[in-house]
Structure formats: structure tokens, C-alpha cells
Amino acid sequence: MQPNSHNPQTALSRLEPAPLLAARPANPDAAALPVSCLLPLVTRTNANGEYLPSDLFSINKLLHTHDDAFMCTKQVTCYQSLLMPTVAKQQRITHMHNSGGRGYRQARPYTDPTMQRLLKGYARFRRDVFPQRKDQFHLLADSQQPDVLFITCADSRVVPDLILQTEPGDMFLCRTAGNIIPPQGAMAGGVSATIEYAVEVLRVRHIIVCGHSDCGAIKAVLPPDPSDPAARRDLSRLPLTAKWLGYVEPAWKFLPPGISAGDPRTLHVALIRANVIAQLENLRTHPEVARALAHQSLQIHGWYYDILTGAIDAYDQQQRRFLSLEDWAEKNPEASP
DSSP states (O other): OOOOOOOHHHHHHTOSSSSBOOOOTTOTTOOOOBGGGGHHHHTOBOTTSOBOHHHHHHHHHHHHHTGGGOOOHHHHHHHHHHHOSSTTTSOOOOSSOOBTTTTBOOOOTTTSHHHHHHHHHHHHIIIIIGGGGHHHHHHHSSOOOOSEEEEEEOOTTOOHHHHHTOOTTSEEEEEEGGGOOOOTTTOOOHHHHHHHHHHHTSOOSEEEEEEETTOHHHHTTSOOOTTOTTOOOOOTTOHHHHHHGGGGGGGGGGOOTTOOTTOHHHHHHHHHHHHHHHHHHHHHTSHHHHHHHHTTOOEEEEEEEOTTTOOEEEEETTTTEEEEHHHHHHHOGGGOO
């Protein structure tokens, strides 16, 4: 067997600058990575001259942890050549890569800008917010007594506590694609369990089912829009989603008269609202909800939130139509502040 001619120490000595790699100028807080910290890993190979999988994992972790330090193309290339004596056999180690050619973005814990934003937000919370509200969290540490179960879509643009300016402990939240509520007996899932717990244990006094504008779940069940060829509604790769969206089907019967399929945008909004009504009907099938409604210890509400304007419309059961939340509150003064 020929001796391993791939000399990591020689390769490392070619890195510039040495012994530290320069951090990205735009991020002065980025930690520089000492070249020497890779030596214990890259000098170990198996009998075939290939690096051990555990070492590849450790090296990859090091590169990701110090991602901001690897901005020089020459340095990255040198590290890649160092870790890949035979490109066809070795795992590609680099700070960014295309995973399998399927359009996935590599998840890079702690160095990705998204994670950095979350970590900075958490740091602000611990430093600035929590100390100011320590007494409030002390009261919430062992129990909760929310008055409201808020069921809404999982859409990232819908933030109930922001929209309603509520506090920790005010609302019990349930988020599902399309704010769908399977009827009683259809499936024993997390939504049904959440409703049961909220009504039977927490004794909430209100359940709000809230849909929202531009809901992708509802868009997926609409007829194809000829004016929007980019819209993809092929659910063949999403069998669970397709089955879940079957619970939207009853919404069609709640469409107001005069809605034309020739106006896709109007149809989309109308079906989102109709779906809220359909899910309220499903909610009523749950025995704990039916009992609480019969005892008048619970009220249920259907809302539609418009992302563009920030406005909420509420479904009026008597008029069988949506009113602005302000008008609905005026009509129901017992619900007004």
C-alpha cells in the first residue's frame, strides 16, 4: 500500500493568513478559527486513507460553528482539498452546499441568519423583557387560567398575541393548516384533544375560530386559476395534506349566493370565510362543546383576519354574514370592553 501522500500539515501551512482565518468584515463579532484545531481531526484516516465518519462530522460542525471565518475562497478551497483526497469517495465539506439537487437549503445551526435572529431575540427577552415581568411569570409558573381558546391557521403571518395585544396566560392557542377542526369521531388528533382539554379542564369561556386572507390551505382546494400559472396545487407529494384538506369540503355549501368561479380572488376570500363557518359547525359536534353551549358556559366565534389591513370581521350567526368586529361588538355590547 502506498503511503498516504495527502499531508494535512503541509496543506494547513498554506492557509493565509496564519494561524487564524480572518473573520467576515461585516460581522466583527464572528469568532476566528485557529487552524491548529483541525489538526487532530484531519491527521486520522482509516486503512484506505479515508477520513473517519465521526471526524468528518466533527470537522463539519467546526466549519459551521465558525462559518463567518470561512469567507476567503482560497481558504475554503484549501479546506475542501484537505478533506477530499478522492472527490468521488469523500463527503463534500463546505460551509454551503446543495443537498441532493432537490432545492433544499442546508440547515446550519447557530450560524444561519435566521437562527442568529432567534438567538438575539431570546437574549433580549432574557435581558430586557423577563426581568421587567418576572412577577407575572412567577404567577404563571405553576398554572394557567385562560378564558379563550384561539384556533387559527399555522400561517406565519398570523400572530394572535400581536393582533389582539394579549398577554401570556390570556389565550390557549391551537394552530392547524387552514384552521381546520375535524368533526367529532373523524380522527382522535391533537386538535380534538386541545378542544377537549380547553373546555373540560381549563373551562374556557370563548372559542374563536379565525381564518385569514391569502390562506394557502384554502387556495389549494380551489379550481386552477388560469391567470396564475405559477400557482401549484398538485398535492400528490403531500398525501397527509390532501387528506387534511378534505375537511374543507363542507365549506362550499356556506358560500354566499352570486360568487362566481370566474373571479378567483373573490372566490378565494369567500371560501376562506365559508370555511370558518364550516369549522364552527364541526366544533359544535364535539360533545364537550355541545354540553358547554347548552349550559351557556361557552360562546363560540368565527373571525376573518385581513393581513393587508389588519382588520377583523366576525361572523354574525343571526344575520348569517360577516360584520366588522367593531360593528359586531356594538351589536353585542356584553362582549365589548
